[in-house]
Amino acid sequence: MIELLKNRSSIRSYTSEPIDETLLDELLEATIRTSTTGNMQLYSIVITKDENVKRELSPLHFNQPMIMQAPVVLTFCADYNRFAKWCTLRDADAGCGNFQAFTTAAIDALLVSQTFCIAAESKGLGICYIGTTTYTAKAIAEVLDLPKFVVPVATVTVGYPASVPQQVERLPLEAVLHQDKYTDYGDEDILQIYERKEMLDVNQQFVKDNNKENLAQVFAEVRYTKVNFEHFSKEWLEAIQGQGFNI
């Protein structure tokens, strides 16, 4: 199990082999044992296999090819709709139109998504998180018919790996770990932490391909720019508010 977690890679290329329904059910049955706040299970999983629906989702994920290629796309949603409806029927007010309620449901959905991914990988499937869900959440909600109090927070593609890439690097464990309290980083610490990442051939090539001076600039000025982050902050906030959560 630990070896499985240690040796995994995200998979971005899938064979055409479908995923057996029995296996999918088995993975999902295991997934719903994930801890949720107060055992309220404030999430929904939209499991999309239909080509037409995937075609609608694809541009909202910036046409990343995994959406069309993977046999199954899962959209994990923060969901207070089901719970609020139950409360209403039982003469109670779920009181969920607020930021804390959204956060609680989003956490539920994200923990559930990660359990699903690990369950899937334990059965030889490959997964990839598609990092665009919070950028285009409003349009995704429209495509997937998400009602009030339901917000998509993560999208995962899953299928059998067509190829397994070499594992990408990670920062050394000490870089992300703090004993008892947080110890802030000095300049020297930072340079040491990122040294191996910066020196890797693949990352040096990445810098060249992007015509930048260094890897940090590729991230900050090409991939995750301030302008885009600020734009998508507004969109994300509007998406959450549009689904009924006041922030």
Added chain:
Amino acid sequence: MIELLKNRSSIRSYTSEPIDETLLDELLEATIRTSTTGNMQLYSIVITKDENVKRELSPLHFNQPMIMQAPVVLTFCADYNRFAKWCTLRDADAGCGNFQAFTTAAIDALLVSQTFCIAAESKGLGICYIGTTTYTAKAIAEVLDLPKFVVPVATVTVGYPASVPQQVERLPLEAVLHQDKYTDYGDEDILQIYERKEMLDVNQQFVKDNNKENLAQVFAEVRYTKVNFEHFSKEWLEAIQGQGFNI
């Protein structure tokens, strides 16, 4: 592996047995292979074993006994501090003082927390998420010395189980699963989905103990009230903003 996920329970009572350092490292090394956005690893894990620090944390988690009893408490934090410092040293602007950046880092931290929990459970340890982190994030940040751009998003206690409780109920899988698109729930669907949960002896006792008419009212009027949710929404928003993310 699937059986492990299916049969798990949250553990709220621990033996005094410490967790071996080698084992903890093994779990954490596996944990950092979790997918993160752009492999930026925008999280930190604060691993607290010191009694005095746990004593400071305890009231911030409403004195839930797991904090003091568990040998190890982990606080998973959205962390743009390390990355932003690296960018600054490399003449790049991480542009992270916004809601999307916070969300990206929070998602990283939450996926990582769930991998840790599954890794721990696979080695016979028991875990419990403590659902108070986003309520008292500002005070937790102070106790743990979290700098700008670091926000706690989940707390997990871990240790060897003193007792393993009976598994609590879950909604049937169909209740949380939607095929291709979201199918909204009619009243009859809702009543059917929650029927088993409402009928369970333990939940009927829970209703009596709380002097309420039904289970939904216990959740909405006792455990997760609108007044509290709205109060903690403000606190949570202020905590995130106070750590440097504008929303």
